[in-house]
Amino acid sequence: MTAGVCDGVVLSGGGANGAYEVGVLKALLHGASPATGYRPIDPEVYTGTSVGAYNATIMASRPGTPATAVAEELEAIWLDRIANSLRACGNGVFRVRGAPLQGLDPGCLLHPLQSLIELGQDAAVLTGFGMVKAAQFATSAAPLKSRLLSLVDLDAFVSESPLRQLLAETVNLDDLRRSAKRLIIATSDWEHGTLRLLSKEEIAGPVGTDGVLASTALPGIFRPVTIAGVPYVDGGVLLNTPLKPAIRDGADTLHIVFLDPLVQNITLTALPSSLDTFYRLFAIIWAANVRRDLLQAEMVNRLLGMLEREDPLETAGPELKRLLRAGPGIFRHLVEGGQPYRQLTIHIYRPATDLGSGEGMLDFQRRRMVDLVAQGYRDAVRHDCEAAGCVRPGRTSAQRLREAV
Amino acid sequence: MSLPDGRKVAVVLSGGGANGAYEVGVLKALMSGKSPVNGYRPLVPDIVTGTSIGALNAALLVSQWDEYGPAAINNLERFWLDRLAGGVRSNGMFRVRGNPLELLDPASYFPNPLRTFQRLVADGGYLTWEGLQRAVAFATTDPCGSPERRLLDQLDISVFISMEPFERTLREIDYRAIQRSTLWLKIATTNWATGELRVFWNHDMTEGFGPFALKASASVPGIFPPVAYGAQTFVDGSILMNTPLSLGIHAGAEILHVIYLDPEVANIPLARGAQAYSSIFRIFQIAWATAYNDDIGDAARINRSLRALEQLRARLPLDAEADDLLQEVAQVKAPPGRAPFRPLTVHRYHPRDPLPGDVSFLNFDRDRIEELIERGFQDAIYHDCEESQDVFPDADEEVPSGKLDSRHGIS
Numbered sequence: 111m112t113a114g115v116c117d118g119v120v121l122s123g124g125g126a127n128g129a130y131e132v133g134v135l136k137a138l139l140h141g142a143s144p145a146t147g148y149r150p151i152d153p154e155v156y157t158g159t160s161v162g163a164y165n166a167t168i169m170a171s172r173p174g175t176p177a178t179a180v181a182e183e184l185e186a187i188w189l190d191r192i193a194n195s196l197r198a199c200g201n202g203v204f205r206v207r208g209a210p211l212q213g214l215d216p217g218c219l220l221h222p223l224q225s226l227i228e229l230g231q232d233a234a235v236l237t238g239f240g241m242v243k244a245a246q247f248a249t250s251a252a253p254l255k256s257r258l259l260s261l262v263d264l265d266a267f268v269s270e271s272p273l274r275q276l277l278a279e280t281v282n283l284d285d286l287r288r289s290a291k292r293l294i295i296a297t298s299d300w301e302h303g304t305l306r307l308l309s310k311e312e313i314a315g316p317v318g319t320d321g322v323l324a325s326t327a328l329p330g331i332f333r334p335v336t337i338a339g340v341p342y343v344d345g346g347v348l349l350n351t352p353l354k355p356a357i358r359d360g361a362d363t364l365h366i367v368f369l370d371p372l373v374q375n376i377t378l379t380a381l382p383s384s385l386d387t388f389y390r391l392f393a394i395i396w397a398a399n400v401r402r403d404l405l406q407a408e409m410v411n412r413l414l415g416m417l418e419r420e421d422p423l424e425t426a427g428p429e430l431k432r433l434l435r436a437g438p439g440i441f442r443h444l445v446e447g448g449q450p451y452r453q454l455t456i457h458i459y460r461p462a463t464d465l466g467s468g469e470g471m472l473d474f475q476r477r478r479m480v481d482l483v484a485q486g487y488r489d490a491v492r493h494d495c496e497a498a499g500c501v502r503p504g505r506t507s508a509q510r511l512r513e514a515v
Numbered sequence: 516m517s518l519p520d521g522r523k524v525a526v527v528l529s530g531g532g533a534n535g536a537y538e539v540g541v542l543k544a545l546m547s548g549k550s551p552v553n554g555y556r557p558l559v560p561d562i563v564t565g566t567s568i569g570a571l572n573a574a575l576l577v578s579q580w581d582e583y584g585p586a587a588i589n590n591l592e593r594f595w596l597d598r599l600a601g602g603v604r605s606n607g608m609f610r611v612r613g614n615p616l617e618l619l620d621p622a623s624y625f626p627n628p629l630r631t632f633q634r635l636v637a638d639g640g641y642l643t644w645e646g647l648q649r650a651v652a653f654a655t656t657d658p659c660g661s662p663e664r665r666l667l668d669q670l671d672i673s674v675f676i677s678m679e680p681f682e683r684t685l686r687e688i689d690y691r692a693i694q695r696s697t698l699w700l701k702i703a704t705t706n707w708a709t710g711e712l713r714v715f716w717n718h719d720m721t722e723g724f725g726p727f728a729l730k731a732s733a734s735v736p737g738i739f740p741p742v743a744y745g746a747q748t749f750v751d752g753s754i755l756m757n758t759p760l761s762l763g764i765h766a767g768a769e770i771l772h773v774i775y776l777d778p779e780v781a782n783i784p785l786a787r788g789a790q791a792y793s794s795i796f797r798i799f800q801i802a803w804a805t806a807y808n809d810d811i812g813d814a815a816r817i818n819r820s821l822r823a824l825e826q827l828r829a830r831l832p833l834d835a836e837a838d839d840l841l842q843e844v845a846q847v848k849a850p851p852g853r854a855p856f857r858p859l860t861v862h863r864y865h866p867r868d869p870l871p872g873d874v875s876f877l878n879f880d881r882d883r884i885e886e887l888i889e890r891g892f893q894d895a896i897y898h899d900c901e902e903s904q905d906v907f908p909d910a911d912e913e914v915p916s917g918k919l920d921s922r923h924g925i926s
Contacts, residue, residue, distance in 0.1 A: 348805060373711075378748070390707070394705065394754055416836075432826065436820040436822075436845065441844065
């Protein structure tokens with residue numbers, strides 16, 4: 111590793127698609143990616159949102175274990191604990207409530223019956239759900255509009271208890287406290303509508319693993335998680351890719367993993383479900399935020415590049431600092447982070463195609479998890495900065511970046 | 516049109532569905548010269564920008580401007596009360612499909628007693644057709660797909676909502692007058708395929724395309740279907756820019772009157788039940804409030820950056836390249852061909868308390884519309900720049916971090 115380089119990994123939210131991040135991590139930590147010059151890295155800073163917060167917490171809470179071994183363990187957690195499997199009768203993240211056949215553990219039955227039972231289960235869920243809702247609709251005294259809108263209510267039948275258990279069994283807070291790594295996860299304050307970043311100290315201390323649970327609580331599907339009397343939900347509402355916190359924490363070589371392809375590569379289906387629609391909506395908002403961050407990072411490099419060349423500006427200290435403090439996000443983070451200014455390198459990893467749109471986020475089938483890990487690994491091994499629109503020191507490729515992101 | 520000192524004035528109208536009536540009230544006070552903000556003189560803007568319902572208000576205003584001037588606001592108010600207002604059965608924006616309650620409403624039998632039945636039958640046909648397609652899709656989808664995934668595939672609220680009333684409303688606007696107008700119109704939409712902001716100006720508002728642009732700007736994804744024009748699909752601009760302040764700034768405005776509809780997120784009570792749709796509204800409100808605070812923060816930031824840049828220039832001679840880069844870094848670089856940025860004044864108008872009504876942005880009840888117009892009017896008449904945290908060119912120094920940059924601050 112080059113002296114002075116501080117590697118940071120930024121893991122985005124995206125539900126079940128988070129398995130893709132495991133593949134990318136494996137490639138980076140094993141030195142299988144051209145992004146690190148085929149050198150194994152051991153990142154010091156991890157930031158994450160939602161499922162990325164879970165992955166980041168695992169990576170940062172295993173002091174004394176080689177990074178590659180932690181990545182292997184994370185993969186095992188995904189395939190053995192998180193994924194649906196025939197033996198486990200469900201996934202490790204959520205359980206659909208009220209499915210009439212759930213008591214029979216259909217997942218535990220033999221293969222030939224599997225799809226038949228799923229079909230029966232679907233029909234039962236659909237009918238049961240539809241009938242309950244229709245009855246509510248017909249009998250409710252509420253105004254028509256709110257009755258219509260309350261027809262869709264997912265969190266009534268999705269329980270997060272498996273995830274709570276998963277966290278309890280895979281995250282040791284003492285280990286996290288002892289770890290030398292830095293960790294920041296993003297959650298949203300549901301009451302005030304503001305971002306709340308949780309540091310490693312807070313998670314290892316007063317907040318506990320509820321912080322990670324909150325970061326994954328996608329509103330409308332899971333219930334908000336209450337910490338110290340305040341309800342929190344998925345950080346993805348406000349910041350799905352926590353790049354700036356990683357920069358503020360001193361990382362100058364950043365590896366960002368996105369779980370959404372470019373918006374134009376997300377399939378527009380003829381019969382979109384509301385979930386597909388909201389997924390696209392969020393993908394658009396997230397992409398706009400990240401595009402802005404990356405353009406600013408590019409600007410940081412240009413500015414620092416100029417400062418090295420142009421002596422007079424060095425001497426303009428206070429005025430320049432005032433200008434930067436007045437400037438948009440990243441510059442203020444650089445000034446306030448108090449780290450010596452260094453040019454940024456940002457590598458971007460993202461699936462080329464749609465990972466199943468909205469539903470993909472909830473599809474935890476083991477076969478799919480295996481494929482996603484493999485896809486993440488492959489994408490990191492074949493990483494091509496030109497195509498991915500990386501930010502690199504001394505380059506002025508804002509135009510190309512705009513095209514690529 | 517501009518002020519005597521040559522400064523350009525913009526009116527910035529946000530999205531927010533039925534709550535857009537509040538904007539009408541504020542404009543009424545400003546344009547009839549009843550607000551202290553404009554020295555009790557009628558406001559004469561150079562630019563009107565709008566998103567979603569704000570785009571409709573902006574287009575209506577611009578279409579009447581050349582003929583009526585500031586008095587056009589009276590026509591806008593009448594348009595809301597006569598055309599847009601109405602219950603869920605009869606408003607000028609949308610209709611819930613297949614609503615059998617319509618049969619019980621005597622008003623729906625005038626003027627054509629058969630119309631209600633015809634619509635119900637047509638809706639029945641539409642919903643059955645949609646239902647059939649979804650049933651086929653369900654049966655033929657990979658049977659190994661997980662049940663929850665296939666269940667979710669079948670839900671699409673927007674199937675139940677018809678925008679036909681809004682389409683009819685949109686046909687009543689004089690698009691030629693918009694194209695000819697001396698008042699500059701800019702409306703924001705989102706390209707649904709690429710996820711990029713798409714802005715339309717006066718000259719885009721042809722009789723063929725204008726109604727599509729306005730409908731698109733109001734088509735909140737998930738509630739209203741996206742709007743296709745040729746090969747392109749557009750949705751509500753509020754995803755990316757609910758308060759089109761920067762459109763006004765980039766058009767050269769130095770004095771901006773910004774009307775914003777959602778109150779502070781913390782003032783909106785949490786829904787008792789955690790229903791998906793109320794959750795999604797809240798997400799929208801949070802995203803909007805954040806984007807809006809960023810926008811307002813941008814206005815204050817531009818003023819601070821311009822000052823800092825001046826000080827830097829005074830301290831040392833910057834060559835053209837360095838000056839250019841620093842303008843970019845501080846994001847105070849004007850678009851090519853435009854005059855350099857100058858310090859901004861931003862007046863903000865927004866309801867302090869949650870607006871009345873259930874699912875308020877879909878509630879076009881006439882009483883409510885009247886109340887909102889009155890609230891907007893009162894708020895503008897009693898506007899207090901300090902209380903509203905308006906932005907002024909000489910306003911001072913460091914704004915506490917975290918306040919403006921809530922998305923990224925550690926709280």
